[in-house]
Amino acid sequence: MHSIIAEDLLNQMIPPLKVTDSVEKAARWLDEFHVGQLPVLDDRQYRGLVTESDLLEREGTDQLLGSLPLGYANVHVRRDQHFYNIIELAVQNRLQLVPVLDDQQEYLGVVTVSDTLAAFGKMPISTGQQGIIVLVMEERDYSLSQISRYVEENNAKIMSAHVAQDEHDTYRIRLTLKVNTPNLSRIIATLERFGYSITAQFSGTAEVSENEQERFDALLKYLNI
Incomplete structure (x- = not known):
């Protein structure tokens, strides 16, 4: 049985946000990419996911993402982990996507539940x-x-x-x-x-x-x- 790993399923169409991005930009991107979460980076370091609920009371402000108490900082997989691990994290945390990090703990991209589901179906x-x-x-x-x-x-x-x-x-x-x-x-x-x-x-x-x-x-x- 071929082992499908996280690196095989990276979705490059969904971009990360930066800690220097505004709340307004985050809200706009969540809407544009039809997702409920997006990763936030400090340079190449993953800092957590920003969610729709994080932005509810902050939309229309000049606040930057780096000032928000981001969640899911420990929710990620390594590039070589099996896609079963992605399913487990998504199920446990009710997420649409899971961030993927390399061997140096730097951000590589995300894997979506729908992409993982397609792989699971094979x-x-x-x-x-x-x-x-x-x-x-x-x-x-x-x-x-x-x-x-x-x-x-x-x-x-x-x-x-x-x-x-x-x-x-x-x-x-x-x-x-x-x-x-x-x-x-x-x-x-x-x-x-x-x-x-x-x-x-x-x-x-x-x-x-x-x-x-x-x-x-x-x-x-x-x-x-």
Whole structure:
């Protein structure tokens, strides 16, 4: 099994802020990049994450980020850590992204939950006689009855479904489906034929270790299914 590490998943589209940046700039960037947190650096040193709640009472002021009591200073992974560690940190801290540091503890970038989820979906996981499919779509295109019809056309049924806002686009949603079969290829082919984007899939295709199963269970808890 190929080991995917944090360095493989760096998302260079999400920039860090600096301690010399203003609260106003931080609020603008959170909105522009559709995230709830952004890393803050002092030169190349990671100082913590600034969040929407940090800025609520400070918007419109000239305050600099370096003067804020930033949280999550100890929430990060090394570049060579397995992506399981990213999932664990994201689940424990309810974060959309996790900072990655190099061997000198300098900032390299961030890995987002959605990127990690996509990597996770390529791994064999024991789900028994069930499967899990994660889709992303425009909110206006969401119709569970229509999606259920496509699933049932392939002799399967949706056991549960959970909708959440996409981490990167407020106009898109993430739909996580649990279906009553581990054989997902025909269902996915049908959904893709009708324009749905599949970002991850999980099915019981291999024996996995107890640790891998625990991490997968934590991921399902994060997805609320």
